[in-house]
Amino acid sequence: MISYVIRRLLWSLPVLFLIVLVTFLLAKALPGGPFDRVGDKSLPESIRVAIEKKYNLDKPLVTQFGLYIRDLVINGDLGPSYSYRNRTVNDLISETLPISAQIGILSVLLGAIIGLPAGIFGALRRNTWVDYLSSFIAVLGLSVPNLVLAPLLIYLFSVKLGWFPAARWGVNYKELYFGFIPPMTADFWSHAALPVITLGTGISATFARLSRASLLQTIREDYIRTARSKGLTQTTTIVRHALRNSMIPVVTILGPLLAGILTGTFIVEFVFGIPGMGDFFITSVNNRDYPIILGSTLVFAIFLVLGNIMVDIMYAWMDPRIRFD
Amino acid sequence: MAAGALSLKPSEDITERKGRSPLGDAVQQLLKNKIAVAGLIFIVTLILLAIFAELVSPHPYDGANFKLTDEPPMTRAEDGRLFLLGTDELGRDVLSRTIYGARISLGVAFVASFVSLIIGIIYGLVSGFGSATRDNLMMRVVDFLYGFPFIIFIILVQVVVKAYSAREDTSGGPWGLILHADKASGGILIMFVAIGLISWLGMARITRGQTLGYKNKEFVEAAHAVGNRNGRIIWKHILPNILGPCIVYETLGIPGYILTESFLSFIGLGVNPPTPSWGIMISESVGSLRTAPWEVFVPASALTLTVLAFNFLGDGLRDAFDPRLRGES
Numbered sequence A: 001m002i003s004y005v006i007r008r009l010l011w012s013l014p015v016l017f018l019i020v021l022v023t024f025l026l027a028k029a030l031p032g033g034p035f036d037r038v039g040d041k042s043l044p045e046s047i048r049v050a051i052e053k054k055y056n057l058d059k060p061l062v063t064q065f066g067l068y069i070r071d072l073v074i075n076g077d078l079g080p081s082y083s084y085r086n087r088t089v090n091d092l093i094s095e096t097l098p099i100s101a102q103i104g105i106l107s108v109l110l111g112a113i114i115g116l117p118a119g120i121f122g123a124l125r126r127n128t129w130v131d132y133l134s135s136f137i138a139v140l141g142l143s144v145p146n147l148v149l150a151p152l153l154i155y156l157f158s159v160k161l162g163w164f165p166a167a168r169w170g171v172n173y174k175e176l177y178f179g180f181i182p183p184m185t186a187d188f189w190s191h192a193a194l195p196v197i198t199l200g201t202g203i204s205a206t207f208a209r210l211s212r213a214s215l216l217q218t219i220r221e222d223y224i225r226t227a228r229s230k231g232l233t234q235t236t237t238i239v240r241h242a243l244r245n246s247m248i249p250v251v252t253i254l255g256p257l258l259a260g261i262l263t264g265t266f267i268v269e270f271v272f273g274i275p276g277m278g279d280f281f282i283t284s285v286n287n288r289d290y291p292i293i294l295g296s297t298l299v300f301a302i303f304l305v306l307g308n309i310m311v312d313i314m315y316a317w318m319d320p321r322i323r324f325d
Numbered sequence B: 001m002a003a004g005a006l007s008l009k010p011s012e013d014i015t016e017r018k019g020r021s022p023l024g025d026a027v028q029q030l031l032k033n034k035i036a037v038a039g040l041i042f043i044v045t046l047i048l049l050a051i052f053a054e055l056v057s058p059h060p061y062d063g064a065n066f067k068l069t070d071e072p073p074m075t076r077a078e079d080g081r082l083f084l085l086g087t088d089e090l091g092r093d094v095l096s097r098t099i100y101g102a103r104i105s106l107g108v109a110f111v112a113s114f115v116s117l118i119i120g121i122i123y124g125l126v127s128g129f130g131s132a133t134r135d136n137l138m139m140r141v142v143d144f145l146y147g148f149p150f151i152i153f154i155i156l157v158q159v160v161v162k163a164y165s166a167r168e169d170t171s172g173g174p175w176g177l178i179l180h181a182d183k184a185s186g187g188i189l190i191m192f193v194a195i196g197l198i199s200w201l202g203m204a205r206i207t208r209g210q211t212l213g214y215k216n217k218e219f220v221e222a223a224h225a226v227g228n229r230n231g232r233i234i235w236k237h238i239l240p241n242i243l244g245p246c247i248v249y250e251t252l253g254i255p256g257y258i259l260t261e262s263f264l265s266f267i268g269l270g271v272n273p274p275t276p277s278w279g280i281m282i283s284e285s286v287g288s289l290r291t292a293p294w295e296v297f298v299p300a301s302a303l304t305l306t307v308l309a310f311n312f313l314g315d316g317l318r319d320a321f322d323p324r325l326r327g328e329s
Helices: A002-029 A044-056 A061-075 A089-123 A129-143 A144-159 A187-220 A222-229 A234-252 A255-272 A278-286 A289-320 A321-322 B002-006 B020-030 B034-051 B094-129 B133-144 B151-166 B175-184 B189-197 B200-215 B218-225 B230-266 B278-290 B295-323
Strands: none
Touching: A002 A289, A002 B151, A044 A061, A044 B133, A089 A129, A089 A187, A089 A234, A089 A255, A089 A278, A089 A289, A089 B189, A129 A187, A129 A255, A129 B295, A144 A187, A144 B230, A144 B278, A144 B295, A187 A234, A187 A255, A222 A234, A234 A255, A234 A289, A255 A278, A255 A289, A255 B151, A255 B278, A278 A289, A289 B151, B020 B034, B020 B295, B034 B094, B034 B295, B094 B133, B094 B189, B094 B200, B094 B230, B094 B278, B094 B295, B133 B200, B151 B175, B151 B189, B151 B200, B151 B230, B175 B189, B189 B230, B200 B230, B218 B230, B278 B295
């Protein structure tokens, strides 16, 4: 197991390096330097040169890349934010990332709680109305984009019914335990409800479709016939043999799903005005704040790659056959 | 023939069915699937609306009218013009902008599919038909690229493109020419192609699998035996067989392309205003959801129905062409 984890991590290094390189080169490809102007005013030549020297921008490209990699690997330093004074990209991310993570984790939990039972019952009651209904709702859930569902839920439950607040997040990043875990106040849940439902709908639809397909396939396996023929009850066969095996492929969808959750948090945070990383990112895009955009893009990319590795490791842990590939 | 086949009843002579091609079979199977047919009709209607947008839409999609901002549906202007689905924050007709927006969503559906099909099929054919070593190497590359977060890559490329477009002077050379074309197309060209460029991995795997399946079939062997060259065998014997499944698989990817476009436009990295895309219409109006909900819900409904239609059609096509997968995912 440990050798698998190490192998998997080593394999990801070229991907990560490629991402850093592409991000770096694109940052350099942007027209104009970051200090050509401050606000609407051009900086005097001498000051611009001094600042560029401070940030090593006067050195050759290869040296700059080397320094960037060094800071990134040794200090985990994503560099200074050129536009927010006295703040580093790290500061900005440590304030916004925990909120996005809360939304993401709660959405996956909601998706699993609703999606897995729906898919499993659909497969067990195949071609009955339960199956058709859950399949139909799943296609519907997959087809309603986050950027449609978010305004719809706000309109229904905030504007019309007034049950939930339409915007902001219930807790400040300073109130988080360990800088990550939110206090479970009523305020937190009422603010979390609509964003999490928005993002959780698509996830539960994905889970439902996949778990249904996977369970249908597992039921046909020889070992299920064996279990039945040695006289196990239907419940024991399903719960102990079929379900456990059919849930293994479902875990793999978490990898591709991560990218969807990420883009989903962009939309949800923007529409609900939640001060997470996605909202911050869109604001930066609209302000044409390129250093921030590239810094956070790098974080998103690293997050996706590492997330994928974690899913792979989880998969290998659940299904020992994988490790020997 | 299709009409005759449709009216077949179980009691009718079974020999009637003889001589029908697999394609005819699949088409008949598809036509039986009412939801898929509904999706198909919706898509065809939308295509017609998009092509004839100039004729169909009651008003132009751009041009501000500050006397008629945020007007609710069924508003009639002083000069008698009717705004069936209301106007937006700049006084533009929401219905017309939604109709023109179909061009963007359908455009990305077709351009990205086309790019992904071409690259994926060529890559898959070369990989599957070649030696085991080459196949292994090429599939390793695909495996490697699967771990690459492409949505991030598109975001980065669009950031750079937008940064250059924002400058007045576009430089010469091929890069400047592409940027110019992108600007002239309302900021869609590079995005469309980029979405296609990142989506061929799955297609390459499908094509390779299909090619491997046909590579050792008797008719391919026979074609080798009579002295055909590899290129001709691929073109004449393999490709016609795998094209159907590949197109069906590609249809399943279309909702993803449409959603990616609307996402990019939503976050401000897609079409350039005033080009109407459903994503940008939603993001521009979501702030006034309380006072002018129609500005959000008209494009939102169009987007949802279109994605739903493509999902239904894609599922129906897959069921019709690949009976093994029927109703299993």
